[in-house]
Amino acid sequence: MSHHIIDFKNVFFHYPDGTEALRDISFRITHGESVGIIGANGSGKSTLLLHMNGCLMPSSGTVNIGDLYLTKKTRQEIRRSVGVIFQNPDDQLFMPTVYDDVAFCPRNLGLDEDAVRQRVHDALSLVNGLELQDKPPHHLSGGQKSSVAIASVMAVEPDILAMDEPAANLDPKSRRLLINMLKTFHHSKIIASHDLDLILDVCRRCIVIKDGTVVADGPSTEILSNRALLEENNLELPLSLQRS
Amino acid sequence: MTFDEEYYNIGYLDRLSYQDTFVHNLDPRVKLITTMLFLFAVVSFPKYEIVALFPFFLFPVLLLTIGEIPLLFILKKVALVSPFAVFIGIFNPLLDPVQVTVLPGLTLSAGWFSFCSILLKFLLTVSTALLLIATTSFPGVCHALRQIGVPSLFVSQLLFLYRYLFVLAEESMRIIRARDMRSYGRRGTGVKVFVRIVGMLFLRTIERAERVYYAMLSRGFQGDMPALRNFRITAADLAFTASVMGCLYLFRFYPVSEKLGLFAQGLF
Numbered sequence: 001m002s003h004h005i006i007d008f009k010n011v012f013f014h015y016p017d018g019t020e021a022l023r024d025i026s027f028r029i030t031h032g033e034s035v036g037i038i039g040a041n042g043s044g045k046s047t048l049l050l051h052m053n054g055c056l057m058p059s060s061g062t063v064n065i066g067d068l069y070l071t072k073k074t075r076q077e078i079r080r081s082v083g084v085i086f087q088n089p090d091d092q093l094f095m096p097t098v099y100d101d102v103a104f105c106p107r108n109l110g111l112d113e114d115a116v117r118q119r120v121h122d123a124l125s126l127v128n129g130l131e132l133q134d135k136p137p138h139h140l141s142g143g144q145k146s147s148v149a150i151a152s153v154m155a156v157e158p159d160i161l162a163m164d165e166p167a168a169n170l171d172p173k174s175r176r177l178l179i180n181m182l183k184t185f186h187h188s189k190i191i192a193s194h195d196l197d198l199i200l201d202v203c204r205r206c207i208v209i210k211d212g213t214v215v216a217d218g219p220s221t222e223i224l225s226n227r228a229l230l231e232e233n234n235l236e237l238p239l240s241l242q243r244s
Numbered sequence: 245m246t247f248d249e250e251y252y253n254i255g256y257l258d259r260l261s262y263q264d265t266f267v268h269n270l271d272p273r274v275k276l277i278t279t280m281l282f283l284f285a286v287v288s289f290p291k292y293e294i295v296a297l298f299p300f301f302l303f304p305v306l307l308l309t310i311g312e313i314p315l316l317f318i319l320k321k322v323a324l325v326s327p328f329a330v331f332i333g334i335f336n337p338l339l340d341p342v343q344v345t346v347l348p349g350l351t352l353s354a355g356w357f358s359f360c361s362i363l364l365k366f367l368l369t370v371s372t373a374l375l376l377i378a379t380t381s382f383p384g385v386c387h388a389l390r391q392i393g394v395p396s397l398f399v400s401q402l403l404f405l406y407r408y409l410f411v412l413a414e415e416s417m418r419i420i421r422a423r424d425m426r427s428y429g430r431r432g433t434g435v436k437v438f439v440r441i442v443g444m445l446f447l448r449t450i451e452r453a454e455r456v457y458y459a460m461l462s463r464g465f466q467g468d469m470p471a472l473r474n475f476r477i478t479a480a481d482l483a484f485t486a487s488v489m490g491c492l493y494l495f496r497f498y499p500v501s502e503k504l505g506l507f508a509q510g511l512f
Contacts (some may be wrong), residue, residue, distance in 0.1 A: 055458040057255035076466065084462045090411050091455040096383035096403050108464035136258060136383070152463070 003031045004066055004081070004159045004188045006052065011061035013047060013212075021047040022058070023212040029188055029205075034219060036199030037192040037225060039209035040234035045164070045192035046087065048209065052162045052190070053082040065160070080109070083158030087165045089145035093137040098129070098148050101137065105156040119184070123155035124148075142169035161189040167198050196238035200224050208233055257321075257374075260313055261381035266480070267311035272380050272388035274481040279376045285492045286368045292357045295465040295502065297364045299495040303488065304368065307375040318378070322370050324329040329366035382406045390469075400469040412450070416445060 006029040006043030012066045013022040021044045029035050037045050047095065050056040053062055063070040065078045086092045095101035099120055106119040127147035137145060146169045153161070166182075167175045175198070182202045193199055199206060199220060206223040208216040210233055216223055223229065224238050236242075261268065267275075282303055289296060308315060322485035377385060383403065390399045419441055496502060 050458060053462050056463055074462075079462055079464055082462075084459075086455065086459050086462075088455065091452060092459045094404065094407055094460060096386070096407050100383065104465075105463045108466070118414075134262075136410075137407065138414075146369050156464075 007064040009062045011058045032205040034189045036203035037207045043209045044212040049162050053079045081159040083153035085163040088243045089149040092149040099133040102152045102155050123151040127151045143174045159187050163191045167195050200238050260378040267379045271386040271481045276388040285496045299500045305372045311379040333362035396469045
């Protein structure tokens with residue numbers, strides 16, 4: 001039984017054009033924790049998420065997921081346990097129909113067609129999207145695309161969920177549904193977002209990133225009520241904390 | 245027509261495939277194979293053949309009526325690509341000036357016959373191919389291709405083409421809208437801007453391709469698309485295939501039009 005630990009140690013990453021996206025990032029997320037990653041635009045949140053499953057490999061430093069040390073060899077295995085949901089659902093949904101898209105992961109795992117159908121059914125009902133299954137993604141609204149993107153990752157029941165701006169395209173009700181769904185997901189989850197209310201609602205812990213490095217790491221309630229820290233990072237107090 | 249309208253028009257073709265008719269419910273493989281046979285039968289006629297091609301219109305007409313596809317829509321699409329066929333054949337009457345007597349007193353150059361033959365074959369093949377997509381949906385056709393053994397690499401290229409055609413079109417639409425909004429009626433504002441927009445679009449496409457690839461890798465892609473959904477061949481599928489094949493054989497190897505003509509003459 002692997003424990004769903006995510007451990008970044010002194011991770012550096014620079015893009016081929018020389019941009020330094022991550023500079024000496026270290027943190028450890030233990031089993032079942034929910035962590036929000038916040039920071040200004042271009043602070044390195046998305047790059048960080050791409051390191052969770054080896055889409056990008058650190059230029060130096062180490063990443064451990066569970067018991068596995070991230071290398072080119074282990075990343076296939078790591079991808080089975082880490083579900084990454086991308087910011088733009090059009091990037092995530094690459095198959096011609098919703099059904100095929102949600103079935104992509106389970107089929108890649110080699111499940112038989114009945115099991116695949118069951119997985120697709122379960123995943124789509126989780127996001128209230130069952131009636132969408134025969135539609136092509138380009139006929140969906142932005143919010144529907146986001147829900148399907150989430151379903152497509154949930155279909156393999158990942159141990160760790162990493163999401164990049166999951167609520168960006170959602171209307172308030174869908175956003176609320178998403179928050180409730182995230183609360184029922186008891187494995188580790190990491191959410192990069194500017195929606196600080198969502199982070200406050202879903203995540204116990206919060207990491208602030210600035211220029212590719214961790215500048216604060218602590219309980220969400222503490223960090224998200226620290227006006228000075230947030231404003232330094234182009235953020236502001238969550239709406240729910242502004243009133244009081 | 246504006247770009248926006250054109251764009252929404254593309255989506256119409258696969259909305260048609262959501263219907264529930266006999267033709268729509270046939271197994272995609274069956275439709276694909278019969279359509280292929282149909283295409284081969286049509287193009288296998290010699291280049292001066294005209295009369296024997298007419299019976300073949302039965303197939304697209306049946307697909308159209310049973311599948312409840314609007315005729316005008318298909319005709320418009322056919323007209324859109326017709327310049328290709330017209331330009332291939334337009335010089336035939338000049339290049340092939342052998343005179344042939346059609347009716348007493350009317351002689352035409354043989355080139356006109358091959359030109360008409362090209363146009364007929366074009367009309368038959370393109371309308372049938374469009375009807376195949378309109379009654380099966382593009383993904384359906386791709387699944388069928390995969391199942392009859394076309395390599396996964398080709399099929400996945402087709403699937404991506406179809407999926408990202410819309411995304412790309414939408415992206416161009418947004419860029420063009422943004423340009424029009426800020427060019428205050430000075431239409432297009434010249435080639436220079438256009439060239440830069442195309443360059444921009446190209447760069448965005450590359451970036452998107454990279455993100456899509458990451459998304460695929462994240463979800464267990466290892467160089468091979470997973471096998472697609474299974475369909476079941478029913479008795480209706482078999483009956484359809486058998487009757488189409490029978491008709492195609494008949495139309496191809498017996499002079500059906502001629503026999504019908506003689507029969508009609510015999511009646512009067």
